[in-house]
Amino acid sequence: MRQRRTEAPEQGRAARLRQWLGRALTGNGHERHTVVFIGKSTLAATAAWAVAYYVLKAESAAFAPFSAVLMLRVTVYQSVWHSLRYVVAVAAGVAVQLVFGFLFGTGLATFALVAATAATIGRWRRLGAEGAQVGTAAFFAFSTYVSAASGLERLSQLGEIIELVALGCGIGVLVNVLVLPPLRYRSAEYGVQVLARSLCDLMSDMYPALRQGELDEDSAAHWRDRASRLGPLVTQAQSSVDLARESSFYNPRRILRRHARDHAFAGYQAVIDALERVTYQVGSMTRSLTQYPKDGDGPEHAGFFRRYGDLLAALTDVTQLLGDLDEDRLDEQTTQLRAAAEDAREHCRRLAEYAQDSLPLADPSRPYGVLLAEATRLMEEAEYTCDVLRRTVASP
Structure with a gap:
């Protein structure tokens, strides 16, 4: 029994290392x-x-x-x-x-x-x-x-x-x-991409475990640690806008394009500001998940986290779209974002209804109420991010 307990954390660390390497090889986020x-x-x-x-x-x-x-x-x-x-x-x-x-x-x-x-x-x-x-x-x-x-x-x-x-x-x-010149850093859209992809990677690891009822202390602590490391990416994203704006003064093409998207930097700055709040909200959610009830509340406990995982999966789709942000396809992408945000809103509604009908939300010894509030705020911040981007595209 003791040997099994010592092997499980090692297997978990090995799995996380494989995931990190996979993101480094196939993704375009912090690991890469x-x-x-x-x-x-x-x-x-x-x-x-x-x-x-x-x-x-x-x-x-x-x-x-x-x-x-x-x-x-x-x-x-x-x-x-x-x-x-x-x-x-x-x-x-x-x-x-x-x-x-x-x-x-x-x-x-x-x-x-x-x-x-x-x-x-x-x-x-x-x-x-x-x-x-x-x-x-x-x-x-x-x-x-x-x-x-x-x-x-x-x-x-x-x-x-x-x-x-x-x-x-x-x-x-x-x-x-x-050697692999960081040309994307010249564009303000890069700041949105790398931050959104890192959020996407984190939630992509979270929602399968929640859906399958495999949440444990080690996993929750690992998610919390990863969420805490998103802070420097926010700073980098903010800097990317400043650098793009600064670099544009030395780009001769600015004369030809000065009437095309003069509002772009302000728009990307607003999107990054919104994603910053999403990042902090995800961090707050992971902190709450470390306090989930160890013994659970029967099938209602599993049902709550299954629906919680469904919501995170829908929000993963939103962050994935933001991670593929392309200035030349913003009109098309904002339409996709609107649909993804509406789908996530529906999952949030189902989660809230289930929790209100089946779980003791008012019990301070149980974190269900806190987790539901975290999910609602995260949903609102994600929706607001999509709205900011949509207004950026629509502005003249």
């Missing part, structure tokens, strides 16, 4: 992009190390792969822009060390002066997040400067640091451009 990022990081770092160490015979070859991985940004636009700022920040840090090292030597007071100056330059807002690299580069440069034997060798090695950083940045940007 995690795998892509790992692969591109490996390729960029290896290529940068090979060039720096085997071709250039550089003594500080690690600067190249380190810089290459940092340049694998969300968009190609970001990669290019951040690589320029990163090279400037590193050059500034090396320059600070070169000047103060030449003037004052390599004592502790000089290091303190280098650190203070680098920290001051790093606060320059034009450098953005790369400002911290001024100090990092200055400290590495100081270490290199101290260990060098002669003035000419010091100058050569400090110049090599800048060369390797520029090399790494170039390779990182090149890999981002040529």
